[in-house]
Amino acid sequence: MAERAVFTNMCMVERGDEVLVQRRSDRNWPGIVFPGGHAEEGEAFVESVIREVREETGLLIERPELCGVKQFVDHEGSRYVVFLYRTDRFSGELRSSDEGEVFWVKRDEVASLPLASGVAPMLPIFFGDFPRELIWRDGEPTLI
Amino acid sequence: MAERAVFTNMCMVERGDEVLVQRRSDRNWPGIVFPGGHAEEGEAFVESVIREVREETGLLIERPELCGVKQFVDHEGSRYVVFLYRTDRFSGELRSSDEGEVFWVKRDEVASLPLASGVAPMLPIFFGDFPRELIWRDGEPTLI
Numbered sequence: 001m002a003e004r005a006v007f008t009n010m011c012m013v014e015r016g017d018e019v020l021v022q023r024r025s026d027r028n029w030p031g032i033v034f035p036g037g038h039a040e041e042g043e044a045f046v047e048s049v050i051r052e053v054r055e056e057t058g059l060l061i062e063r064p065e066l067c068g069v070k071q072f073v074d075h076e077g078s079r080y081v082v083f084l085y086r087t088d089r090f091s092g093e094l095r096s097s098d099e100g101e102v103f104w105v106k107r108d109e110v111a112s113l114p115l116a117s118g119v120a121p122m123l124p125i126f127f128g129d130f131p132r133e134l135i136w137r138d139g140e141p142t143l144i
Numbered sequence: 145m146a147e148r149a150v151f152t153n154m155c156m157v158e159r160g161d162e163v164l165v166q167r168r169s170d171r172n173w174p175g176i177v178f179p180g181g182h183a184e185e186g187e188a189f190v191e192s193v194i195r196e197v198r199e200e201t202g203l204l205i206e207r208p209e210l211c212g213v214k215q216f217v218d219h220e221g222s223r224y225v226v227f228l229y230r231t232d233r234f235s236g237e238l239r240s241s242d243e244g245e246v247f248w249v250k251r252d253e254v255a256s257l258p259l260a261s262g263v264a265p266m267l268p269i270f271f272g273d274f275p276r277e278l279i280w281r282d283g284e285p286t287l288i
């Protein structure tokens with residue numbers, strides 16, 4: 001019953017009408033994203049998103065809300081799962097990392113930024129009021 | 145980065161002040177549960193829970209809400225993930241399956257039923273108003 005899988009997370013941190021984005025330095029997946037990364041072995045998914053946001057933004061988030069799940073089959077045939085969170089509860093000083101510069105933007109300007117591949121179809125989940133799932137099929141994102 | 149994982153689901157179907165439970169026939173994991181089962185390869189998690197509820201209860205649920213995630217390391221060392229859903233939208237006639245008898249019970253009586261192992265710690269997630277995560281560590285359930 002077991003299959004190969006990769007577990008990751010992404011989080012939209014909110015401050016009033018602004019959200020925190022990251023301009024990725026990675027040439028393999030360039031563009032604007034919300035911060036996030038991989039869950040480590042044995043790590044709870046909530047713990048992994050708190051750790052990743054802290055590493056990439058300097059902010060300590062609290063009580064991230066699970067707003068949806070994204071999945072696709074990666075180039076190795078693994079089920080690649082991204083847990084999508086959001087929160088407006090955080091403390092600390094904003095600080096960018098080697099992963100990329102982080103900065104606040106107006107929420108309604110996110111869609112017009114040079115987003116990384118695959119990010120645009122997730123926006124309805126981050127901005128929505130109901131947990132959703134996004135799955136890629138034949139290269140096309142399907143929101144269900 | 146990939147690891148071995150098993151993807152499953154469980155759903156609390158609500159009807160007024162009642163919820164739908166299943167008395168499992170399986171001797172390996174006996175007791176009362178909410179219906180659910182395994183996600184198949186390439187299947188979206190939402191699709192998998194709709195299919196499993198239909199197979200086990202005869203009911204066609206709509207728009208199941210992701211209310212949390214449970215995980216533990218199974219006996220083969222895989223990360224066993226359970227997506228937890230709930231919904232009060234359904235159609236069809238109630239019909240039990242070989243998996244076990246399904247029947248309605250009062251919501252506030254669930255906790256006192258002879259629940260299957262591992263179900264009781266999930267109840268705060270199903271009955272709560274915020275998506276939560278439950279992870280087993282050293283044999284102990286931890287709600288985070």
